[in-house]
Amino acid sequence: MSKKVIISALVSLDGFIATSQGNSAILEENFFICQPAGIELRKPAQSEWILLGRKTFEIYREKLLKYVQEGCKIAVLTHNPLRLNETERCVYCFNRSVEQVIEILKKKSSANIWIIGGYQVINEVTSHNLADEIHLITLPLVLNEGIPLFNTELPAPRVELSDVQKYGELTYSTWKRSV
Template sequence: MRQVRLWIASTLDGYIARKSGSLDWLYAMENPEKSDYGYQEFYSQIGSVIMGRKTYDEILSYGVDWPYSDSKSYIFSFNENYKVKTANTSIFTGQLTKLIKTLKEEEENDIWLVGGGQLITAFLNDDLIDEMTISLIPILLGEGIPLFPGKPKETQFELIDTKCYDNGVVNLNYRKKTS
């Protein structure tokens, strides 16, 4: 069965972006080995991506080609009139559980929850995340957009893999525990 997988970078103090939404700290990270931290292998298993509107707008602000053009992209927003600017992309304003049920039935590959924090918490509260990969970046921001804002419900995960990189990045892979 297709899985909903969160793959996201977080600071040591639990932030996924600055308050402004900027990821400058992530892109400034030294990477002398030019590692992709397992991203290509992960992305090769993905059929659809889901993200919040703020995350979508932040990615577009970089002025690069849409990096997910080969996947169906769903942008979650409360604004039904929001217009997407990329191919193979739809706005979604409905119930997350219905979207995920449909995607799991139709997709051949996994579903990537890209972010942001509010959407991650909504997915957790609806019991929709099957696996998480959190790439811990060795930096403290002191403030920003938290990885799990608001009040996510208690959910237990089990560690299934770790990968450490020479520059201090650590990928932590978790699977949701089933009762």
């Protein structure tokens, strides 16, 4: 199996992944209401590692345990060590660049690396064209302002649309790295 680096993100119709204060709860709530029963849209198949920043880890800490129970390991980008409890033995902290951590995880992994954020991590990965795929779940929601999915001051990801599916009011699109 070929290892891939896959970004997965919830995004509003107007391209935001969080409010101006960095809160993504409204997107999460909307996704919870709209997600189709029995279909996993977030976690890519055959994912062994979940890569995310410290703030995102702190927000989703409890929810991530579900994926740990399914065999995933978690890599957290942080400058400061985390206080981990006994149930978080599969959480590893890295004080390195995203590029370095992805290389380390690729060497340790036999499966996909799933990136779920935050926006700084996503932008560093996309601006360096490190993602093999970007999976976007577009919600029927307009925020009018907030944190955009991509920082327009950085190089845009070089991707092309591979697939689009509609699930009720949600749109699920897959973008693959173009050469």
